[in-house]
Amino acid sequence: MAADVTPAPLPRSTSADRRQPKPPRGNFELYAWVFMRISGVLLVLLVLGHFGIMHVIDGGLDRINFAFVSGRWANPFWRVYDFAMLTLALLHGGNGLRVIIDDYARTGTRRLLYQSVNAIVVGLTWALGTLTIFAFTPQPT
């Protein structure tokens, strides 16, 4: 007899559930999760190397000026290094902020607003940074 008992339907979502993120979209969240771990390992190496060279060894910030950057970016290796770091850092940070916004945005409208601002600022920063690295012309000073 117990087998005939139908479970009560699950409560339908109400306006109180607005803080729940959108339903899953394919495997996107899985790929994002994997990306955070791969880019995270790469960024540890890239960022700690960058910080060590620019801020710690050999006087750090003392020797940073236009001439110093000219010398570094005369070598394509450092342009590729900086471009990789810029791209990975913005995707890693932008995705991290996307997850945080999904957790805390109180309404769908606000979520859309915050996510749009996040995407636009990340995109513009990437464009400006990429331009800075590759449009740069080293000048002897």
Add this chain to the structure above:
Amino acid sequence: MQRLGTLYRGREGMWTWVLHRVSGVAILFYLFAHVVDQALLNVSPEAYDRVIDTYRNPFVGLLEIGLAVVVIFHALNGLRIILFDFWSQGVARQRQMLWVQTVLFLVLAIPPVVAIGAHVVEEL
């Protein structure tokens, strides 16, 4: 009566989670500003050098130390999360990993604190 709490909430796992989020957002916002100041490289050498010169003071030096500490925390905590997720012993060894992380944090923080701290002191 002793409060045992739950497995997760309110313990070190929650606080490192909070710090990971806060430090991540702080680093991202710093990165936005950093890309904008470096864009001056393509404005003119003088503009770039003038702005970099304004960074040579004790206050910015302290911010620089803060940035180093926050980045080192986020890097090591991220590596611990990866080990927790992928290493078969990750869950069982999570308490020990946090101790190793704390020791590595203190060791890695020494070079930037000493190097940048020396600038802060001499600029006072």
